[in-house]
Amino acid sequence: MVAGLINANPIVYEKKERRPRTGSVVLEDEYAVESIDHMVVFSLTFLHHIRDIKDPEHPYSLEDLKVITEDAIEVDDKRSYVRVTFTPTVEHCSMATVIGLCLRVKLMRSLPSRYKVDIRVAPGTHATEAAVNKQLNDKERVAAALENPNLVDMVDDCLAPSFE
């Protein structure tokens, strides 16, 4: 596909410590809803879904490279809406669409179907920002992309560690 690496020397950041789940299972009320409207907790849950996705080029997770951070995720449970804003490592990164696709597939597989997922490149971090955003949120184009076996392989490869 690509001859050289797009970003040969990415900066690897220190991970944020993962917060353990609070409260033991026994003590919890059986019928209490672990509320989806509880923003912090639930966005963390989401993070557990996407933070482990691998970068297409490097053996690091998106979190290591600060492509995704905790603050870049907005959740509104009542309106069933999620918006993820990610930051490509370099401006002309051609992997941006692949990363976005990974995010979308991961969220599609992990969220209840009532959710509307919106995936965007952080403003000003990519050369063809508008094009990428459009491509990522066009459901026909996403569906078409997922019929391409090469792309699906690549996406699955990136998603593999996040299911462990």
Next chain:
Amino acid sequence: MADSTHCVKLIESFVDSSSTPAQQAASIDAIAALVKNDMLTLESLVREMAMYLTTTDSFLRARGTLLLGELLACLASKPLESETVLSLIGFFTERLADWKALHGALIGCLALLRRKGNVGVVSSSKALAVAQSYLQNVQVQSLRQSDRKLCFELLGCLLERYPDDIVHLDDVLIPGICESIDGEKDPECLMLAFHIVEVLVHLYPDPTGPLASFATDLFENLSCYFPIHFTHPKGEDIDVKKEELSRTLMVAFASTPLFEPFAIPLLLEKLSSSLPLAKVESLKYLSYCSDKYGAARMAKHVKVIWSALKDIIYTSPESVLLLESEIVDGMSFQESHTVTEALILLQKVFCQNSDLLIDLIVIDEDIKKTVDSIYQFKEYTGIPLADKQRLHAVGSILYFSAKSSIGSCNRVFEAFFPCLINALGISAENSVALLSSPCNFGATYLCVELLAGCRALVVRTKGNATSNVIVQEAWCDILCTYSTSLTKLFSFTLITGVDGSTQNACLHSGVKGLQILATFPGDFSPISKSVYESILLKLISVVTGNCKDAFLWKLALKALVEVGSFVDKSEDTEKAQSFNAIVVDKIASFMLCDDLSMPLPLKLEIISSIGTTGLSYMQKFLQGLECSLLASLSGVYVRGDPENLEIATSLLECYSCDVLPWFDSIGGQEEVQFHFALTIWGQIGNILSFCASSQEQKLLSAAMTAMQYAVGRCLAENQTVIIDRAFGILLSTTSLPINDLMDEITSVKVEGYKSNDDLGCMSCREKWIISLFASVVAALRPQAHIANVKVILRLFLTTQLSGHVPSAQALGSIINKLPVKVENMDASNVFSLEDAIDLIFSSRVWSLCNEGPTNCSVARNNNETSIRNNLLIQSHAIEGLAWIGKGLLMRGHEKVKDLIVTLLSCLLSNHSEGSLPCTEQEFLCVMRSAADAFHILVSDSEACLNKRLHATIRPLYKQRLFSIVLPIILSLISKADSSIQRAMLYRAFANVVSGTPLSAVLSEAKKLIPILVDSLFVLSEDILNKDIVYCILLVLSGIMTDKKRSEVVEENAHIIVRRLIALMSYPHMMVIRETAIQCLTAMSELPHARIYPMRTQVLLSLLKTLDDPKRAVRLEAVKCRQACVSYMEFIYPQLPRVHIAIQSRHI
């Protein structure tokens, strides 16, 4: 003799390059078997093989040689003629020059050289020839790994088995070995190579001998491996661990003092490396090598080692990171690995060259600077981090200096102690002026470390009868002079703690100092008796008076425990007396008085921690404990006092959790348990009327636990005494119908009447007596004699009908332990198991269970309440029967079958006919208790019938029950006609299955799976059954994860999946949903043809589960979905489109 064609065929099959390794191994084994059984001689075999051994075709030659070599390895214990061995070793020696056939030759040589004893061994001249040929012909480093390994094995074998012959080869041997090791990189080979060096060095013990000239070369070969560093990726499996290799290299390093001029500089150089690994390794090697090289050789390195060590201890970067976590425990740093190793090395150097090292320490500028600037370190919080670390380093150096020898202790005292004393403000004996200002933390800390070192020195030299010498030493004089003021100073640090001005670190040092002063061993003690007593007084006053400062309280208690266990071990009677008088008596009296200034839990903690340091202390405390227990109990009995209730409960818990188990652990103290049980009974016997209290149930159960524990630990004869005593009290209780039960005729009547009353009618005292009596009975050993078994049985049969569970458990326990009838026994006074069973099966409990609710005699002509009452009694009877059944089952008695049949008939009792005025719920209650009886039968109980309480337990009794019950229940289920009956049968089935070990269940998996799935369906309808549903689900998942049963799961895949999908939305219990999804994930691994039809259904229901209220369930759902999707995509590449289509509808 085997015919030669067969033999030739075997040889050919081995030599043939087209045969598989398995065939080759088989032919070797076949030939070896022929030779072993003398069907074939080696000579004739060699003759047959002649062509293969000498041909010019190098492949065939190599195979032939290998065949002969491997054959000899198989024949290690077969006796061979010496000529045979001679000619074979000659052949192989020659073959060592043939590099194409080298592999076989090495194996052959090794096999022959390893032969032992009288089976024909290689002579020493031939071994020498092997060595010569080897050294001349084999280029080890040009061979592949397996051959190199063989080469090293051969060398090792020669060196170990023929050292006296090999030794003469010195001028070729040592260079040869150097050459073969040079450049080796494989860990396994290196292990052997290092070992060879070690053995080689031992061959030449003479320091001026041939080794001396080669030592440089040899060490050069070794030195390049230090420190051992593996470059292999972690995943690769290497048999040799890094630690083992490093250890072997270390032994090789230390093998001869001749290495010292090279090794020590190398290690010191690596010590200054920035790699932590290299540092730790160098320190380890230095410690080990300095032991082996000896003090004289090491003396010249002491100075360099000291400066390196000081650097490490002073500025270890790792310990800085861990520094801030230390506040909890005073000034103790969590030491890094490097520092620990450095301190070990410091000790080693002290052992060897104590005088040299102490010279260096005394004049060391850095230490001197720290000690001189000690005035600055007044308060702990004010000290900068780096200084704290330095203080800590100096502390440990002082500790080890004082500890290592008397001489160094003197020196270090003379050098530093005066300065510390000045900083502390103590100038002479009994100086009191210091009490005006807060003490200097730094000086206190160093002082305490120094004292700790002195104490360790005294402890170490105690056995050497030098204690008299110690007393005359200089440091001892100094210490004695200042000991009183020091004690005062340390005590003073504790006083200032009250107003909160001192930090924890200061308190820690102060308490530690007091503890050290009080525990100087033997005849030697720097402090007088009065000072010792004042220390104890100080500590005890903190413990008994100051419970506000929890940290100080804990420290003081810990110190007292240390002092106590020290005094208990030493033979010093004077100190023991003081400790007894000051600490033990004080605490004992403290327990006696009703002092409410200290909370009871703290008091009990004091008792259980100090009491456990010595038997005599605990015995003393026991009186106090007993008094307050009796007082509080009588308070509860007589006045129903809620305060006393709480006190008594925690006292009883202290007995059953701390005190009694401790007496049990030291052994030989059964009297204590016996006495405790009798005391409690005595008190109950004396108090005739009880005041009922609302929350006494908790107290009663605490009393029962303690009683059960105490009685269970008693000897059988003591148990007999207790049970007699208890029975006497039972008899004297007029409100109980004991006297009637004595009589055969009236007893039936009593049973009938009494059982109509429920538990509420029993007076408080009756309830206590019956409950405690039941717990005594449950704890008896089988050997204990019970005098009135018949009456006791009748009594329990009566009381358990009113719903008293301990009575039912006691019944089960009696049945479990009664002796079986023996023919020639005097039948009149021995009540056997058979008699007991007869009694039970003729009792009302039995008849109640057998008569079913509809046709009970009362039903026809009595009103609604009495029927309801009757149903209640019936369910109590069923529970009692279950405990009796458990007793029978555990001892493996046949009658348990009758009992199970009865329980099942209760379970099926048909209530639909007849128009009784009771609701269905009440009938259900009876049926449910029958179903739950199986839970009692199969589960383990804490309260009775377990190993601790001496139950008779036949192995595999649960499996036995399973095999009895399973066929009956299965046939009943297929016959059952009402849904309620089915539900109850499934409930009973679930109880049995979930209690049986999984291995037994697995063997019946084929039959069970449909029933398990059905029971999941039936039971999940009632919310009350959720725990049982979970248990069944666990059994099911156990079956599913067992690889051997996968075909059973496969056959039933569709029903299992359908049930699991339904359970995925089970609203009442999160773990059920979670487990169901996990099971589905496991199912996705089944063959595709089975799973494929269910796919859409699973995926769709997973979509719903992704919105589950619980996080854990959602996560499992995502995992399961991924498992399903990825598997199906793998098989059917077009599937993603379908799958995406399902999803994109919702986007």
